[in-house]
Amino acid sequence: MVLLFAEVQQGNFKKTTLEAATYAAKTAELLGVASVAIVLGEAENAAELGLYGIQKVYQVRHDHLKNFDNQVGAIVLSAAAHQLEASVIVLSHTSNGKALAGRLAARWNAASISGATGLPTLKDGVLHVRKGMFSGKAIAEYALKSEHKVITVMGNALQPLQHGALASVETLSLEVPSPKIKIKEVKRVEGIVPLPEAELVVSAGRGLKGPENWGIVEELASALGATTACSRPVADSHWRPHHEHVGQTGVAIRPNLYIAIGISGAIQHLAGVNNSKTIVVINKDADAPFFKAADYGIVGDLFEIVPKFTAAVKKLKA
Amino acid sequence: MKLLVCLSKVPDTTTKITFAEEGKRFDENGVTFILNPYDEWYALVRALELKEAHGGTVTVIHVGPSANDAVIRKGLAIGADDAVRIDATQSSSLFIAKQISAFVEAEKGYDIIFTGKETINYNRSEVGAMIAEYLDQPFISFANHLEINGSTATLDREIDGGTEVVEVETPFVVSAAKGMAEQRIPNMKGIMMANKKPIKVVPPVPFDEIAVPVFYELPPAKSGVKLIDADNIEELVRLLHEEAKVI
Ligand SMILES: Cc1cc2nc3c(=O)[nH]c(=O)nc-3n(C[C@H](O)[C@H](O)[C@H](O)COP(=O)(O)OP(=O)(O)OC[C@H]3O[C@@H](n4cnc5c(N)ncnc54)[C@H](O)[C@@H]3O)c2cc1C
Ligand SMILES: Nc1ncnc2c1ncn2[C@@H]1O[C@H](COP(=O)(O)O)[C@@H](O)[C@H]1O
Numbered sequence: 416m417v418l419l420f421a422e423v424q425q426g427n428f429k430k431t432t433l434e435a436a437t438y439a440a441k442t443a444e445l446l447g448v449a450s451v452a453i454v455l456g457e458a459e460n461a462a463e464l465g466l467y468g469i470q471k472v473y474q475v476r477h478d479h480l481k482n483f484d485n486q487v488g489a490i491v492l493s494a495a496a497h498q499l500e501a502s503v504i505v506l507s508h509t510s511n512g513k514a515l516a517g518r519l520a521a522r523w524n525a526a527s528i529s530g531a532t533g534l535p536t537l538k539d540g541v542l543h544v545r546k547g548m549f550s551g552k553a554i555a556e557y558a559l560k561s562e563h564k565v566i567t568v569m570g571n572a573l574q575p576l577q578h579g580a581l582a583s584v585e586t587l588s589l590e591v592p593s594p595k596i597k598i599k600e601v602k603r604v605e606g607i608v609p610l611p612e613a614e615l616v617v618s619a620g621r622g623l624k625g626p627e628n629w630g631i632v633e634e635l636a637s638a639l640g641a642t643t644a645c646s647r648p649v650a651d652s653h654w655r656p657h658h659e660h661v662g663q664t665g666v667a668i669r670p671n672l673y674i675a676i677g678i679s680g681a682i683q684h685l686a687g688v689n690n691s692k693t694i695v696v697i698n699k700d701a702d703a704p705f706f707k708a709a710d711y712g713i714v715g716d717l718f719e720i721v722p723k724f725t726a727a728v729k730k731l732k733a
Numbered sequence: 734m735k736l737l738v739c740l741s742k743v744p745d746t747t748t749k750i751t752f753a754e755e756g757k758r759f760d761e762n763g764v765t766f767i768l769n770p771y772d773e774w775y776a777l778v779r780a781l782e783l784k785e786a787h788g789g790t791v792t793v794i795h796v797g798p799s800a801n802d803a804v805i806r807k808g809l810a811i812g813a814d815d816a817v818r819i820d821a822t823q824s825s826s827l828f829i830a831k832q833i834s835a836f837v838e839a840e841k842g843y844d845i846i847f848t849g850k851e852t853i854n855y856n857r858s859e860v861g862a863m864i865a866e867y868l869d870q871p872f873i874s875f876a877n878h879l880e881i882n883g884s885t886a887t888l889d890r891e892i893d894g895g896t897e898v899v900e901v902e903t904p905f906v907v908s909a910a911k912g913m914a915e916q917r918i919p920n921m922k923g924i925m926m927a928n929k930k931p932i933k934v935v936p937p938v939p940f941d942e943i944a945v946p947v948f949y950e951l952p953p954a955k956s957g958v959k960l961i962d963a964d965n966i967e968e969l970v971r972l973l974h975e976e977a978k979v980i
Contacts, residue, residue, distance in 0.1 A: 424893065431893075485862065485872055510892045514874040517862025520827055526944035527826065529857040543947065549854055552750045554950050561943035595871045595905075599887070600898040609894030615980065639980060657912060658891075663746060663853060664770065664911050672979040683746050686853075693977040695969070696958070706958050711972060715963035727970040728980070 417443040418501035419452040419469060420492060422483075422512055426459050430612060431507035431568075433467055433575035438568045439505040440468025440579075441534050446542075448502070453495050453587070455488060456480040465582025467575055473499075473587040483511050484594035489518035494589050496523065496563075503542075508567040509611070516567045525563035532572045550663055550686030570611055571669040571692075604658060608642050615641035616670045616691070618661060619649070620684075622677015622698065622717055626654035631721045632676060638728040644668070646678050662687035677717045680705025697721065734789030734881075734903075736780040738813065738847040739833060739864070741769040742797060742804040743854045756948040768804045771849025771909055773811065778914035779879055780847050781812045787881065789844075790814045794836065796829045798822050802932060809927035810919035816930065821937040825944050826855070830863030835938045837868060844903040845886070850875055850910040858908065865906035873899060877912030 419439035422432050436452065443450035451471045452464045461472045475491060492515070496504055504519055506512040508530045520527035528544045532554065535544045542559045544566060610616065617636040623629065629643075636643045643659060650660035661668055663686035673691035677698065678684060685708055688694070696709040697717050706712045713720055744750075745765040753760040767773075780791045793808040794817045795801060805816045819832045837843055846868075848861035858874065865872035877896075878889035884903045889896050891910055919927075961969045973980045 429893075485874070486865070486870075489866060510875055510890075513858040514862045514872055517826070517830075517857075517859035518866040518872065520859065521830060521863040521866035524827075524943070527859060528944070529826070529859050546856075548856060548949070549744070549748075549750050550856060551952070553752070554952055556947045556949075557944050558947050559944055595901060596873065597900040598897055599900055601892070601895060602898070603895035611893055660911075667856075672973065672977070686746070693973070693979045695973070708955060709958040710955065710977065711969055712958045712960050713963050713966070713969065714960065720963055720966065723966045724969070727967045730967070731970050731974060731980070 416448050416499055416501045417446065417450045417503045417505060418496055418499060419450065419464070420504060420506040420512070420515065421452040421454045421458070421461075421464055421472070422507055422509060423454060423456055423458045426457060428458060428460060428463070430575065431509055431570050434570065434573055435505050435507040435568045436464050436467035436469050437573060437576045438531070438534065438566075442503060442505060445535060445537060446503070451499060452582075453492065455483070455491060461584045462581040465579050466577045468579045469582050472582045472584045474584055475587050475589055475591065477591040479591045479593050482594070482598045484596055485511065485514040485518050486596070487592055487594045488515045489522050491589055491591055492519060493522045495587060498589075502562065503564045503566065506565070506567045508569045512567050516565050520565045523563045523565070524561065525565045526557075526559040526561040527565040528557055528559070529567050530569045531566050532569050534573065535566070547690065550667065551690045552686070569669070571671070610642055610644055610658070610661065610666050610668055613642035613668065614671045615639050616644050616668060616672065617641045617674045617676070618644035618646070618678060618688070619676040620646035620678030621648050623649070623654075628718075629655070631718070631725070635674070635721055635725045635728065638725045638732070641672070641674075646684055675705055676721060678705060679703050680708060734783060734787050734844045735842050736784060736789060736791045736845050736847065737837065737843045738772065738777045738780050738791060738793045738808070739849075739860065740772045740777070740793050740795045740804060740808050741849070741852045742766050742795070742801045743769045743852055746770070746853065750951065752949045756950050759949060766804065768807045769849050769852050771851065773807070774916040775909035775911065775913040776847035776849050777808055777811055777813065778917050779909060780845070781917075782914060783881060792817060794819070794833055796821055796832045796937075805932055806927045807919065809930045810923040811917055812923060814930070816932040817935060818932055819935050819937050823942055825942050826857050826859040826863060827944070828940050828942060830860050830867060831940045832937050834864050834867035836935060837864075846904075846906045848906065848908045850908050861906050861908040868906070871901050871905040873901060873905060873907045875910040876907050877910045879907065879913060
C-alpha cells in the first residue's frame with residue numbers, strides 16, 4: 416500500500432498536497448496496490464483527496480497534533496504505516512515534509528528520495544525515482560532497494576489530476592506523544608501566495624537601482640496575480656525583505672512563469688529558478704548570461720519596458 | 734556547551750556539471766571542492782558565536798575519505814576546536830546520519846548538533862532529520878535565528894509562507910539556513926592553528942546502502958531564447974498567453 420502524508424496548512428490542503436496525492440495514487444497504480452492518506456489533525460476537505468485518486472483517508476485527531484512537530488509526526492506516521500502495512504510513504508517537499516521524511520526514513524529503515532521530480536518507474540521489480548541535483552543543474556535516478564520507501568514530491572513536478580470520487584474518511588486512533596518543541600509564534604506573510612507555491616513570479620535585481628523603484632515591479636506582479644521575488648544583493652541591501660530572495664542560498668522555486676527584470680543571471684541565482692517552466696528576461700545588456708536560460712527575452716531599458724508590459728497584461732485580462 | 738557541527742564537501746557553486754562513464758558517476762576532473770556554504774557560513778559560525786558567548790567547545794565532524802581533509806581544515810581554520818572524520822566513502826543520507834549518530838552515542842554529551850539546511854550537490858535536507866531520529870532528539874529545520882539561555886533555546890525557523898518561533902530544551906539537532914550568522918573569513922593565525930589541531934579518524938559502523946544512484950544526466954537544454962522587440966510588448970504577452978500558456 417502507498418501511504419500519503421496529506422499535509423494540512425491552516426485547516427486545508429495546499430496545491431503541494433494535491434500534487435503529492437496524485438503522485439501517491441499513480442505510484443500505487445504502478446505497484447498494483449491501494450493508495451490511502453493520513454491526515455494529522457483537522458482538515459475541512461479530507462474526503463476531497465479521493466478526487467485525486469486516494470481511496471481512503473485516515474484522520475488522526477489529538478491535542479498534541481494542533482501544531483506540526485516532526486518528531487511526533489514520525490512516531491505517528493510510522494505506527495500508521497506499520498498498522499496499514501504500507502510499503503511506500505509519499506510526502507510533499509515542503510519545509511515540514513522534508514523534516515518528517517528524513518525522520519521516517521531513519522525510523523523505518525527506508526530508502527528515501529528527497530524532492531522527486533517525476534513519477535517512479537519499475538525496472539526489474541525495483542522502484543526507480545528521479546530527483547534533481549546540483550540545484551537543478553542535473554538529474555539523478557536512484558534505485559530504491561529496500562522494503563520500505565519514503566519519497567517527497569517536488570512542488571510543481573506534476574499537476575494535480577482529478578479523476579476519482581470523494582474518499583471515505585475514517586478515524587484512526589493511535590498513541591500520540593507530546594511534542595518537545597514549543598511553538599511560541601507563527602508569523603505568516605499575509606495576502607500573497609508564498610514563493611514556494613507561486614505559479615507566477617515577477618523578480619527584480621540590482622538593475623532597479625534602488626528600493627524606491629519597485630512600484631513598477633509590484634504593478635506588473637499585481638496585474639498578473641504574481642508573487643514578487645528578488646536577487647540576493649537586493650535582499651542583502653535591504654531593498655526587499657529576505658523571504659523574497661531566490662537562488663542557491665535563498666528560496667528555490669519552480670513556477671510556471673518567472674520574469675527576471677534587471678537580473679544578470681549569475682549561476683547562483685539560476686540555481687534557484689532554472690526549473691521554472693517559462694522564463695522571461697528583461698535586461699539592457701544583450702550579453703547578460705540570463706538570456707541563455709530564457710525562453711523569451713527583451714533587450715532594453717526596464718524602466719520603459721516594464722510599465723508597457725503591465726499595460727499589455729491589463730489589456731489582455733480586460 | 735558541547736557543540737557538534739556536521740560539515741560536508743561540495744563542488745564549488747560555479748562548477749560546470751559533467752558526468753563520466755555514460756552518466757554512471759560525477760566527473761570530478763578539474764572541479765574545485767568547497768565546504769558546503771550552509772555548513773560553513775551559518776552552522777559553524779553560529780556554533781562558534783555560542784561558544785564565544787557561553788563557553789564550551791566546537792567539534793566539527795565529516796563522513797568521508799582522507800582526501801576530504803582540506804574541507805575539515807577549513808572548518809578548523811575558521812575556529813573549531815577539533816575535528817572528527819568518519820572514514821568512509823558512502824554518500825547516502827541514511828549512511829551519513831547513521832555514522833554521525835553512532836559517534837554521538839559513543840561520545841555523549843553534545844548539547845546541540847548543527848547541520849546545514851542542505852548540501853548544494855545533493856539538495857536533500859535529510860541528514861539532520863535522520864540524525865535527530867536516530868538519537869531520538871527534537872529537530873528544528875531551516876532555522877535562521879538561534880539564541881540560547883541556559884538549557885533553553887529559542888529559534889526562528891522558515892516554514893512555507895512564513896516563520897515559526899519555537900522553544901526547545903537541549904539536546905537537539907538544528908539545520909541552519911541563511912540569516913543564522915554572517916560568514917567569517919579565516920585569518921592567517923586560524924589557518925596556521927588549523928594545521929596543528931587534531932583530526933580524529935573513526936572507522937564507520939557497518940550499514941548497508943539501500944538507495945543507490947543508477948545514473949545521472951543533464952536536464953534537456955533550452956531551445957534558445959526568443960527575442961522580442963522592446964517596442965512590441967503585446968507580442969510577448971500574446972506568446973505567454975497562446976504559446977507558453979502560462980498567463
Ligand atoms: C556562494 C554564493 C551564493 C550566492 N547565492 C545567490 C542567490 O541565492 N541568489 C542570487 O540572486 N545571488 C546569489 N549570489 C550572488 C550572485 O553571484 C550575483 O552576484 C547576484 O545574483 C547578482 O544580482 P543581480 O543580478 O541583481 O545584480 P547584477 O549582477 O548587478 O545585475 C544587474 C543587471 O541589471 C541589468 N540592468 C541594469 N540597469 C538596467 C536597466 N535600466 N534596464 C534593464 N536592465 C538593467 C544589468 O545589465 C545587469 O545584468 C551568490 C553568490 C555566491 C558567491
Ligand atoms: N558527508 C557528510 N559528513 C558530515 N555531514 C554531512 C555530510 N553530508 C551532509 N552532511 C550534513 O547534513 C546537512 C544536510 O545534507 P543533505 O541532507 O545532504 O542535504 C549538510 O548541510 C551537512 O551539515
